[in-house]
Amino acid sequence: MTENNQEGQGQNEKAFKNFGKRVDEFLVEFEEAGERLKKEFEGKFEELRVSAEKLKKEAESNDRWKDVEQSLKRAGDELGNAFKAAFNNNKKS
Numbered sequence: 001m002t003e004n005n006q007e008g009q010g011q012n013e014k015a016f017k018n019f020g021k022r023v024d025e026f027l028v029e030f031e032e033a034g035e036r037l038k039k040e041f042e043g044k045f046e047e048l049r050v051s052a053e054k055l056k057k058e059a060e061s062n063d064r065w066k067d068v069e070q071s072l073k074r075a076g077d078e079l080g081n082a083f084k085a086a087f088n089n090n091k092k093s
Helices: 003-061 063-092
Strands: none
Touching: 003 063
């Protein structure tokens, strides 16, 4: 092997080692970022859960919301009956 080939091979090995080191550093940073995002997501999810529970308690304690819920249930039942009637009539035709 010539001296130039040995020098080039040494430079290539150094470049690959440097590249490997950078990839390892990137993976560590990527994992840390993933953990931060996971913690942030869990925090936001917990905030939403608490807000939903609070809203649910407020809605349950409010008679007006109970009336609205009953009306919506009746409307849903009527809509369901209308669909059943429409599809049953279609099958008979």
